[in-house]
Amino acid sequence: MYYALIMAGGSGTRLWPLSRRLRPKQALKLVGERTMFQHAVDRLAPLFRPQEIFVVTKADYVTPLSAQAPDLPRTNFIVEPEGRGTAPAIGLAAVHLRHQDPEAVMAVLTADHYIVDTAAFRQALAAAQPLAQAGYLITLGVKPASPSTAYGYIQRAEALEGWSLPAYRVARFVEKPNREAAERLVAGGDHAWNAGMFIWRVDRILEELERQMPAFFAQLCEVEAALGTSGYAATLGRLWPQVAEQTIDYGVMEGARNVAVLPVDIGWSDVGSWTSLFELLPVDSAGNAFTGPHLDLDTRDTLVVGGERLIATIGVDNLVIVDAGDALLICSRAREQDVRRVVSQLKSDGLNQWL
Amino acid sequence: MYYALIMAGGSGTRLWPLSRRLRPKQALKLVGERTMFQHAVDRLAPLFRPQEIFVVTKADYVTPLSAQAPDLPRTNFIVEPEGRGTAPAIGLAAVHLRHQDPEAVMAVLTADHYIVDTAAFRQALAAAQPLAQAGYLITLGVKPASPSTAYGYIQRAEALEGWSLPAYRVARFVEKPNREAAERLVAGGDHAWNAGMFIWRVDRILEELERQMPAFFAQLCEVEAALGTSGYAATLGRLWPQVAEQTIDYGVMEGARNVAVLPVDIGWSDVGSWTSLFELLPVDSAGNAFTGPHLDLDTRDTLVVGGERLIATIGVDNLVIVDAGDALLICSRAREQDVRRVVSQLKSDGLNQWL
Numbered sequence: 001m002y003y004a005l006i007m008a009g010g011s012g013t014r015l016w017p018l019s020r021r022l023r024p025k026q027a028l029k030l031v032g033e034r035t036m037f038q039h040a041v042d043r044l045a046p047l048f049r050p051q052e053i054f055v056v057t058k059a060d061y062v063t064p065l066s067a068q069a070p071d072l073p074r075t076n077f078i079v080e081p082e083g084r085g086t087a088p089a090i091g092l093a094a095v096h097l098r099h100q101d102p103e104a105v106m107a108v109l110t111a112d113h114y115i116v117d118t119a120a121f122r123q124a125l126a127a128a129q130p131l132a133q134a135g136y137l138i139t140l141g142v143k144p145a146s147p148s149t150a151y152g153y154i155q156r157a158e159a160l161e162g163w164s165l166p167a168y169r170v171a172r173f174v175e176k177p178n179r180e181a182a183e184r185l186v187a188g189g190d191h192a193w194n195a196g197m198f199i200w201r202v203d204r205i206l207e208e209l210e211r212q213m214p215a216f217f218a219q220l221c222e223v224e225a226a227l228g229t230s231g232y233a234a235t236l237g238r239l240w241p242q243v244a245e246q247t248i249d250y251g252v253m254e255g256a257r258n259v260a261v262l263p264v265d266i267g268w269s270d271v272g273s274w275t276s277l278f279e280l281l282p283v284d285s286a287g288n289a290f291t292g293p294h295l296d297l298d299t300r301d302t303l304v305v306g307g308e309r310l311i312a313t314i315g316v317d318n319l320v321i322v323d324a325g326d327a328l329l330i331c332s333r334a335r336e337q338d339v340r341r342v343v344s345q346l347k348s349d350g351l352n353q354w355l
Numbered sequence: 356m357y358y359a360l361i362m363a364g365g366s367g368t369r370l371w372p373l374s375r376r377l378r379p380k381q382a383l384k385l386v387g388e389r390t391m392f393q394h395a396v397d398r399l400a401p402l403f404r405p406q407e408i409f410v411v412t413k414a415d416y417v418t419p420l421s422a423q424a425p426d427l428p429r430t431n432f433i434v435e436p437e438g439r440g441t442a443p444a445i446g447l448a449a450v451h452l453r454h455q456d457p458e459a460v461m462a463v464l465t466a467d468h469y470i471v472d473t474a475a476f477r478q479a480l481a482a483a484q485p486l487a488q489a490g491y492l493i494t495l496g497v498k499p500a501s502p503s504t505a506y507g508y509i510q511r512a513e514a515l516e517g518w519s520l521p522a523y524r525v526a527r528f529v530e531k532p533n534r535e536a537a538e539r540l541v542a543g544g545d546h547a548w549n550a551g552m553f554i555w556r557v558d559r560i561l562e563e564l565e566r567q568m569p570a571f572f573a574q575l576c577e578v579e580a581a582l583g584t585s586g587y588a589a590t591l592g593r594l595w596p597q598v599a600e601q602t603i604d605y606g607v608m609e610g611a612r613n614v615a616v617l618p619v620d621i622g623w624s625d626v627g628s629w630t631s632l633f634e635l636l637p638v639d640s641a642g643n644a645f646t647g648p649h650l651d652l653d654t655r656d657t658l659v660v661g662g663e664r665l666i667a668t669i670g671v672d673n674l675v676i677v678d679a680g681d682a683l684l685i686c687s688r689a690r691e692q693d694v695r696r697v698v699s700q701l702k703s704d705g706l707n708q709w710l
Contacts, residue, residue, distance in 0.1 A: 017667070295700055297693055310682040310709045312372070312697045315690030316674070327665040328678065330685060335670030338652055342667045345650055354665045 116267025471622025
């Protein structure tokens with residue numbers, strides 16, 4: 001059987017002050033009237049039925065996310081005691097799925113990214129399934145819309161023979177490049193954005209975890225052995241703090257066998273910053289995007305994310321203005337990467353109420 | 356006897372969104388922990404005792420202003436049914452004072468301006484009294500701190516003979532000039548800012564009102580006749596809507612006899628705009644002034660008037676940011692005169708909740 005796993009444990013500091021410890025990015029309505037998590041669930045139908053959709057997340061998030069997607073069985077929420085990076089999250093979900101269906105194929109998806117062309121996205125997931133069935137670890141390679149320095153890249157090698165769809169062996173994974181390097185990669189035509197979405201057989205990913213992350217795999221086997229027993233929560237709670245943090249890219253993909261990239265052109269964005277959200281929103285003739293009540297005089301190229309409060313702007317341009325109720329951000333668009341520095345500063349100052 | 360009259364009926368749209376219909380500028384804590392009205396009352400002691408301080412204002416403002424200055428007798432609040440400009444407000448107060456003390460000298464003062472050197476201010480008021488007693492209409496002429504285009508000017512003529520203090524006859528009143536003209540006026544050395552503060556005998560100002568605004572004077576006499584009777588409120592309420600709007604400058608001062616200007620150097624500001632408030636506040640090494648919780652990265656020459664909410668600014672300069680709870684202003688400093696346009700827009704859109 002084919003399952004979707006939505007990874008929904010992240011918090012995200014780059015969309016502060018809207019995203020917060022207890023109000024993560026995936027729970028926000030950033031585009032339209034649905035939350036990012038709801039978009040992530042919505043776009044899987046009709047390819048996956050609700051019972052085939054799993055979510056791995058933090059304990060704190062289960063109740064709000066479950067309320068946002070009431071069709072998903074509550075038992076399909078796999079809870080990590082704490083986040084240890086994508087590799088442990090995926091490993092934990094993999095043993096859950098194997099426990100339920102030893103022949104499971106899983107699509108590892110994200111809860112807080114946006115996809116414009118959801119039909120093309122489902123088509124790619126459907127096309128990837130037989131390839132995954134055949135033992136490949138598939139990664140979706142998003143056609144670059146720009147020489148972004150915010151994403152990692154995947155270089156493709158030769159096409160896979162014997163498959164109708166265009167899929168390629170992976171030559172290498174490239175970390176987030178600088179601007180110059182990004183322009184070179186995109187100009188070359190053989191690099192795609194690494195969107196962090198994967199399709200594989202559960203037994204294949206567990207085999208790679210065993211080979212490449214043996215210490216973690218041993219911990220995972222203990223957890224798996226406790227599955228379905230009354231000791232599960234205690235076992236997981238005891239082991240998880242000892243699990244080393246690791247990403248699936250570094251921990252598995254870069255050293256894995258039979259890695260393939262499936263090129264997709266689906267209008268994907270990680271919505272990883274205010275500017276990347278801005279790019280998704282319709283703008284007025286002066287290049288502004290507003291939510292909430294506003295009144296502007298001579299305002300250009302400005303994003304205003306508001307709420308109840310009236311926001312008036314006069315004679316400003318290229319600003320990001322975000323009103324999150326108890327906190328307010330006014331940021332030059334050119335400096336949006338520094339939003340993280342505000343969050344760090346709040347942490348080091350112990351100003352938890354605004355985190 | 357010598358009385359102070361604080362004119363406190365104005366609303367002010369240039370400090371929107373902080374100043375509002377029901378929260379006028381004089382009721383705001385713009386500088387320090389006292390409201391502008393409290394500053395206006397505070398700086399009169401010990402020259403005037405509370406019972407010698409009168410306030411002319413709108414009915415809506417009496418309760419809040421009286422609460423801010425509990426030492427002032429409630430009966431010293433003279434209520435205008437509606438604002439008709441400074442000439443009617445002063446005329447109404449003058450008949451109240453004459454009713455109480457036919458030989459009263461009154462200092463007409465403002466509730467929403469700021470004065471740094473309050474000792475020099477009291478000294479000027481004290482010095483003006485004998486001159487007023489002698490029949491002059493005295494206006495305070497503030498030494499210009501800059502060639503401001505926001506104020507009117509007073510040109511002085513020859514010095515008044517026989518008085519120890521330096522006072523001058525007034526050559527002319529000058530309306531708000533353009534920049535070039537303002538520079539010329541200030542360079543000349545014989546022009547002072549018109550701060551709208553006056554000292555005169557009550558019978559002298561009423562004499563000028565009779566001569567220069569006879570229609571209004573007739574209405575005023577009807578009001579005066581009703582003073583102390585049960586018909587006062589009805590008489591005032593009937594007549595006031597028929598009173599023509601007029602300022603004391605146009606209605607009286609420009610055509611008055613025996614007008615004198617008393618030069619003062621008291622650190623006066625009308626706080627008539629966000630920039631003029633900014634000039635009164637201490638700034639940090641980057642030229643910023645903040646109130647309320649804030650966190651800034653690379654922010655320069657920016658005024659942040661906040662409250663409870665955290666305001667974070669990144670990579671911005673020369674902005675005025677005002678958080679008034681239910682409304683928020685983000686304005687280029689160069690465009691602060693357009694704050695009034697926002698208020699007009701709100702009015703024409705019927706968005707009264709934000710007025």
